Amino acid sequence: MPVGSSSRSSSSRSTSSRSTRSTRSTRSTRSASTRGVSRKTTKATGANPKLAAMVKSIRIQRFAKKGKTTFCNQAFNAYAAKHGFKGFQGKVANQMFTAMNTPGSGWKKVSAQDAIKAAKEGKLVAAAWYNNTPQKGRPDGKRPGHIAAVIGEYSPGVPGIAQAGTKTFEWGPVTASRKNPTYFVRG
Numbered sequence: 001m002p003v004g005s006s007s008r009s010s011s012s013r014s015t016s017s018r019s020t021r022s023t024r025s026t027r028s029t030r031s032a033s034t035r036g037v038s039r040k041t042t043k044a045t046g047a048n049p050k051l052a053a054m055v056k057s058i059r060i061q062r063f064a065k066k067g068k069t070t071f072c073n074q075a076f077n078a079y080a081a082k083h084g085f086k087g088f089q090g091k092v093a094n095q096m097f098t099a100m101n102t103p104g105s106g107w108k109k110v111s112a113q114d115a116i117k118a119a120k121e122g123k124l125v126a127a128a129w130y131n132n133t134p135q136k137g138r139p140d141g142k143r144p145g146h147i148a149a150v151i152g153e154y155s156p157g158v159p160g161i162a163q164a165g166t167k168t169f170e171w172g173p174v175t176a177s178r179k180n181p182t183y184f185v186r187g
Contacts, residue, residue: 044171046160047152050122054082055151055162055170063164075164076126076147083124085186092138093145097130100184107184112174115183116153119160124186125150127161127174148174150183159183 044052063075073096077088088096100107107126110118119125127150133143146165154160154173162170174181 044152044160046154047171048119048122051119051149051151052162052171054079055149058082060162060164060170061168064168065164065166070144070165072147072163072165075162075168076149079149079162080124080186083186085124092140093128093147094130094140094142096126096147097128097145097182098140100126100128101182107186110183110185112157112159112183115150115185116157116159118185119150119152126184127159127181128184129181146181148181150174 058075058078060075060079063071063078065071073088073091073093076093076096077091080086080088087099091099099105101109115125115127127148129146131143131145134141135143138144146163148161148163148165150159151162151171152160154171159174160171161174163172
């Protein structure tokens with residue numbers, strides 16, 4: 001559902017047994033879950049309108065969880081491409097984190113406050129979590145990490161993100177995803 005749209009029940013694809021409604025915070029009026037796709041119908045107050053439009057343009061819901069597989073890396077790659085950055089093709093979230101954390105990569109590690117400020121300025125900002133737990137059969141040999149796009153300030157001092165993953169949404173607080181991420185700004 002587009003950022004800033006009015007809240008209403010989701011699509012004709014869902015049945016009443018698959019669709020749930022619940023009151024969230026004062027920012028989120030209703031949430032409907034359809035086939036593992038969380039759709040927040042929040043008013044995106046605090047999001048940079050240009051970045052929110054970029055998120056809308058990649059149709060983030062198409063990266064929603066399928067079975068046990070999540071696609072945060074593909075969603076962030078599509079979003080980064082809208083900014084003109086194409087260096088994440090084929091990488092999983094942990095590999096993206098490692099690439100951003102490499103000196104000379106063009107990415108800078110910043111605080112949550114600086115991430116919010118950079119997003120308000122329209123820059124490409126990531127909130128990333130590296131998972132160091134070993135897992136065989138993964139491209140990086142580790143359990144999946146996570147990455148989300150910071151697109152503004154959700155509430156005072158809390159970065160607002162767009163993400164695909166266990167929950168997929170165009171606008172929500174960073175704490176709805178993972179706590180204590182590492183923030184990176186491009187450029």
